[in-house]
Structure formats: C-alpha cells, structure tokens
Amino acid sequence: MSGSSSHAEEREDAVDPLDRIVCVCFSVSLRKLVKFCKFEQPVVATQLSECYGAGTGCGWCRPFLERVFEEQRAGRTPEFDMTEEEYRTLRAAYRADKKKAAATDIRPDPSGDEADGRDPETGDSA
Ligand code: FES
Numbered sequence: 501m502s503g504s505s506s507h508a509e510e511r512e513d514a515v516d517p518l519d520r521i522v523c524v525c526f527s528v529s530l531r532k533l534v535k536f537c538k539f540e541q542p543v544v545a546t547q548l549s550e551c552y553g554a555g556t557g558c559g560w561c562r563p564f565l566e567r568v569f570e571e572q573r574a575g576r577t578p579e580f581d582m583t584e585e586e587y588r589t590l591r592a593a594y595r596a597d598k599k600k601a602a603a604t605d606i607r608p609d610p611s612g613d614e615a616d617g618r619d620p621e622t623g624d625s626a
Pocket residue numbers: 522523524525526554555556557558559560561562591
C-alpha cells in the first residue's frame with residue numbers, strides 16, 4: 501500500500517489544470533480566466549479583474565494573473581509550476597506578511613495637523 505502523499509499526488513494529477521483556482525479570494529479558476537481572455541480579449545492584465553473580481557482581494561494572485569494574460573496573448577495555455585497546496589501555503593504566508601506590515605506601518609497624519617507641532621483641536625503650540 502502506498503503512503504497518503506502518493507494518494508494526494510494522484511488526486512492532484514487527476515484535477516484538470518484548468519480547474520486550478522488562481523484567485524483564491526474570489527474562487528476564480530484558470531478556466532474562467534482563459535474563457536474571459538478568449539471572449540473579452542483584454543488589452544492589459546489589470547482587465548482580468550473584470551473576471552469575477554480576480555486580483556482585487558489580497559493581491560497575491562496578481563503576478564499569476566499577469567502570467568495568465570501574457571500566456572494567453574502568446575496563444576498558450578498558462579501552466580503552474582507549483583501544486584495547489586503550495587500555492588495556497590505561499591498565499592497564506594503572503595497575507596500574514598501583509599497583515600504584519602500593515603500593523604507596523606506608521607504613517608504621518610495626512611491632514612498635516614500634527615506636522616507643525618500644534619494641537620490639531622486647539623491650534624495651540626506644544
Ligand atoms: S488571491 Fe486573488 S486577490 Fe487574493
């Protein structure tokens with residue numbers, strides 16, 4: 501009897517590559533993107549966002565959407581060089597990094613009220 505990983509590999513092999521989910525946030529498959537490109541003929545990669553919102557969530561899939569766009573323009577069917585599990589694992593790490601970066605991102609007050617050292621409510625100097 502073979503191990504569970506070979507069963508997983510068999511299942512992975514059994515999945516039609518076009519059924520791979522490219523945009524996990526909006527469950528947009530490669531098949532949907534390929535059809536979108538075929539019928540809508542986007543002129544820039546960002547137009548793939550019109551396909552069920554692909555790429556408008558966390559942003560992880562945007563490089564892959566660009567690749568799908570470029571491959572379609574070249575008349576080829578895009579292929580993935582990683583398993584769906586690897587793809588989802590890397591996306592989870594990307595989202596965690598993004599969340600951590602957002603938590604530590606300290607930006608100046610866009611109103612500029614605090615830039616001159618004055619209290620923004622009273623206008624008094626500090
Ligand atoms: S995976 Fe596509 S926007 Fe998040």
